[in-house]
Amino acid sequence: xxxxxxxxxxxxxxxxxxxxxxxxxxxxxxxxxxxxxxxxxxxxxxxxxxxxxxxxxxxxxxxxxxxxxxxxxxxxxxxxxxxxxxxxxxxxxxxxxxxxxxxxxxxxxxxxxxxxxxxxxxxxxxxxxxxxxxxxxxxxxxxxxxxxxxxxxxxxxxxxxxxxxxxxxxxxxxxxxxxxxxxxxxxxxxxxxxxxxxxxxxxxxxxxxxxxxxxxxxxxxxxxxxxxxxxxxxxxxxxxxx
Amino acid sequence: xxxxxxxxxxxxxxxxxxxxxxxxxxxxxxxxxxxxxxxxxxxxxxxxxxxxxxxxxxxxxxxxxxxxxxxxxxxxxxxxxxxxxxxxxxxxxxxxxxxxxxxxxxxxxxxxxxxxxxxxxxxxxxxxxxxxxxxxxxxxxxxxxxxxxxxxxxxxxxxxxxxxxxxxxxxxxxxxxxxxxxxxxxxxxx
Numbered sequence: 001x002x003x004x005x006x007x008x009x010x011x012x013x014x015x016x017x018x019x020x021x022x023x024x025x026x027x028x029x030x031x032x033x034x035x036x037x038x039x040x041x042x043x044x045x046x047x048x049x050x051x052x053x054x055x056x057x058x059x060x061x062x063x064x065x066x067x068x069x070x071x072x073x074x075x076x077x078x079x080x081x082x083x084x085x086x087x088x089x090x091x092x093x094x095x096x097x098x099x100x101x102x103x104x105x106x107x108x109x110x111x112x113x114x115x116x117x118x119x120x121x122x123x124x125x126x127x128x129x130x131x132x133x134x135x136x137x138x139x140x141x142x143x144x145x146x147x148x149x150x151x152x153x154x155x156x157x158x159x160x161x162x163x164x165x166x167x168x169x170x171x172x173x174x175x176x177x178x179x180x181x182x183x184x185x186x187x188x189x190x191x192x193x194x195x196x197x198x199x200x201x202x203x204x205x206x207x208x209x210x211x212x213x214x215x216x217x218x219x220x221x222x223x224x225x226x227x228x229x230x231x232x233x234x235x236x237x238x239x240x241x242x
Numbered sequence: 243x244x245x246x247x248x249x250x251x252x253x254x255x256x257x258x259x260x261x262x263x264x265x266x267x268x269x270x271x272x273x274x275x276x277x278x279x280x281x282x283x284x285x286x287x288x289x290x291x292x293x294x295x296x297x298x299x300x301x302x303x304x305x306x307x308x309x310x311x312x313x314x315x316x317x318x319x320x321x322x323x324x325x326x327x328x329x330x331x332x333x334x335x336x337x338x339x340x341x342x343x344x345x346x347x348x349x350x351x352x353x354x355x356x357x358x359x360x361x362x363x364x365x366x367x368x369x370x371x372x373x374x375x376x377x378x379x380x381x382x383x384x385x386x387x388x389x390x391x392x393x394x395x396x397x398x399x400x401x402x403x404x405x406x407x408x409x410x411x412x413x414x415x416x417x418x419x420x421x422x423x424x425x426x427x428x429x430x431x432x
Contacts, residue, residue, distance in 0.1 A: 005293055073366075073412040075373035170276065177278035178374065188280060192288075203289040210277040217276035
């Protein structure tokens with residue numbers, strides 16, 4: 001055991017060089033691209049899936065429930081491999097053969113598939129958490145279904161969804177590192193390349209990577225805490241003016 | 243199990259009355275849970291040999307998984323302890339119960355009830371997270387799936403089989419958690 005190697009300056013001074021940061025920032029860009037595109041797509045699909053699962057048509061409800069339950073129970077890494085190898089082999093949809101080999105595309109697709117299923121449950125729970133009596137009260141006051149959703153259900157549901165949605169986003173940012181296994185040049189992979197080439201030590205490189213991930217995710221969680229508090233104050237302020 | 247032990251210790255740190263201990267606990271939780279699991283595993287498997295500690299891949303992956311999960315366990319347990327109404331502790335105190343009795347008869351049974359569902363969910367997540375170990379070359383289910391599919395080119399069927407195996411592990415687990423939750427809720431209402 002030789003702990004002195006940890007403090008050897010030459011392993012740390014590389015992080016003072018601009019080229020090294022350019023190299024890492026390139027990886028960070030891939031990480032953020034995957035994360036942001038997947039977050040946006042899965043917010044949209046997750047909401048659609050949730051609405052579908054709450055819809056009165058059984059033919060729509062059951063396939064969606066099946067999809068959500070199965071996908072949520074699988075490891076993300078499994079889905080990434082599946083989409084990557086499946087994409088390389090190509091799938092035939094309506095007679096058109098589609099295939100993809102770009103690992104970034106595969107990572108985005110895989111993370112969207114998984115996170116949509118998780119988001120669907122978050123949105124569904126949010127909508128269901130609004131008390132039934134409120135919907136009935138709104139309807140009996142003469143509000144239409146759309147008005148009820150817009151003014152009564154969604155404002156409350158959305159507010160309750162914020163914390164779980166943000167923590168799912170944090171999970172997604174962390175899961176982008178799994179795209180390393182299919183050869184995506186994201187942050188973790190770049191760090192690995194750095195220390196494999198002995199530019200820096202593995203512990204130092206991983207520590208820097210850990211700090212970058214921490215900064216992104218911790219800011220997200222701080223943001224979530226702010227959002228959690230703010231709308232409530234807003235509501236109180238509004239209630240005060242009535 | 244390792245994650246449970248570590249997590250409980252850290253949770254105790256976080257609810258302790260001494261501010262520096264609380265700060266250490268908070269830093270531990272925030273840093274560990276905001277860093278990807280794969281980075282944790284890399285740290286133990288590829289990082290430790292750098293300072294002369296060479297671990298077998300399985301042990302390294304296990305340590306990575308344990309430390310990562312312990313941060314989440316700590317949060318779950320802390321939330322459980324804090325969910326117990328303060329008035330109850332004061333009431334128990336007023337009734338003449340000692341600290342040990344208060345914890346045993348009043349706080350912990352209730353904290354336990356609120357902690358079980360999140361801990362169960364963590365167990366499910368942990369089962370799924372074992373797949374990440376394949377990235378550091380531990381021959382678990384995911385790794386074997388890749389090997390078989392690479393050899394046989396039967397991608398879809400191999401993956402379907404692996405999916406079934408994962409589902410066979412996670413679905414009964416989530417059923418168990420749901421059942422436990424129901425039973426504990428009943429107990430709490432009563």
